[in-house]
Structures are given as structure tokens and as C-alpha cells.
Amino acid sequence: MRLLHTMLRVSDLDKSISFYTQVLDMKELRRSENTQYRYTLVFIGYGNEDNNSVIELTYNWDTNSYEHGTAFGHLAIEYDDIYKACENIKQLGGIVSREPGPVLGGSTEIAFVKDPDGYSIELIQKK
Ligand SMILES: C[C@@H](O)C(=O)SC[C@H](NC(=O)CC[C@H](N)C(=O)O)C(=O)NCC(=O)O
Numbered sequence: 001m002r003l004l005h006t007m008l009r010v011s012d013l014d015k016s017i018s019f020y021t022q023v024l025d026m027k028e029l030r031r032s033e034n035t036q037y038r039y040t041l042v043f044i045g046y047g048n049e050d051n052n053s054v055i056e057l058t059y060n061w062d063t064n065s066y067e068h069g070t071a072f073g074h075l076a077i078e079y080d081d082i083y084k085a086c087e088n089i090k091q092l093g094g095i096v097s098r099e100p101g102p103v104l105g106g107s108t109e110i111a112f113v114k115d116p117d118g119y120s121i122e123l124i125q126k127k
């Protein structure tokens with residue numbers, strides 16, 4: 001078995017795709033539309049789905065906002081340099097919700113950014 005994807009319902013597909021591709025440097029891998037049930041799926045990630053777990057952006061045509069609740073945590077991405085990444089993300093208009101630095105009580109260096117829907121994305125410094 002392997003982890004295939006994480007599905008996120010998004011309120012503005014173009015905004016989400018711009019964020020994940022232009023700010024987080026992912027690629028759009030494939031998309032499909034379901035005209036009967038009125039939704040679009042866009043798969044994005046850092047490599048093909050044969051070897052990479054990806055994100056499935058789900059856009060419901062008739063829904064433009066979601067309650068996120070308090071349970072969802074974050075997606076995590078490994079970066080060579082989270083300090084540089086956060087500077088770049090800010091310059092591109094992204095929101096850095098937790099500046100880079102060691103995790104509380106630990107040594108792993110992390111940062112958090114928010115995607116256009118407010119989902120948290122953790123950036124983890126490659127060791
Ligand atoms: C292609 C595969 O990866 C899927 O996830 S399809 C699962 C299917 N998704 C939808 O119907 C999308 C639109 C739906 N209104 C929604 O917001 O989920 C599905 O069964 N979804 C139900 C779910 O709970 O994920």
C-alpha cells in the first residue's frame with residue numbers, strides 16, 4: 001500500500017492552483033470535471049502519481065465556502081531552506097502564519113503558511 005493523495009475542498013480553484021503552483025512550486029498533474037454532480041478535481045504535486053503522494057483539490061461548483069472546524073492539522077512539505085522559502089512566499093503575497101524556527105521544545109526547524117482557503121501547510125527544513 002502507499003499514500004496516494006490528500007483531498008482538500010477549495011472555494012476558488014484558480015486561486016488555489018496559483019498558490020500551489022506559483023508559490024509552492026507544485027505542478028498540475030491532471031484534472032477531471034463531473035458535469036452531472038458539478039465538481040472539478042485537480043491533482044497537484046511535486047512529481048507523478050506513480051511515485052508521489054499528491055493533493056486532490058476538489059472544487060464544488062455550487063459551494064464557495066467551507067467550515068474547517070478544529071480537527072484538521074496540516075500538510076507538510078520538506079524544503080532545502082525554509083528561511084528562503086518563507087521570504088519568497090511572502091514576496092509572492094503568501095501568508096507565513098508561523099515564522100521559521102525550531103519546533104517548540106525540539107530541534108526540527110519548521111514554518112507554517114496558509115493556503116487561500118486557510119489550510120495550514122508546514123514547511124520542514126531538510127536535515
Ligand atoms: C477521484 C477520487 O480521488 C475521489 O476522491 S472521488 C470521491 C468523491 N468526490 C466527490 O464526489 C467530489 C465532490 C463531492 N461533492 C465532495 O465534495 O466530496 C466522493 O465520494 N466524495 C465524498 C467524500 O467524502 O470525499
Ligand code: NI
Pocket residue numbers: 005007056
Ligand atoms: Ni480522492
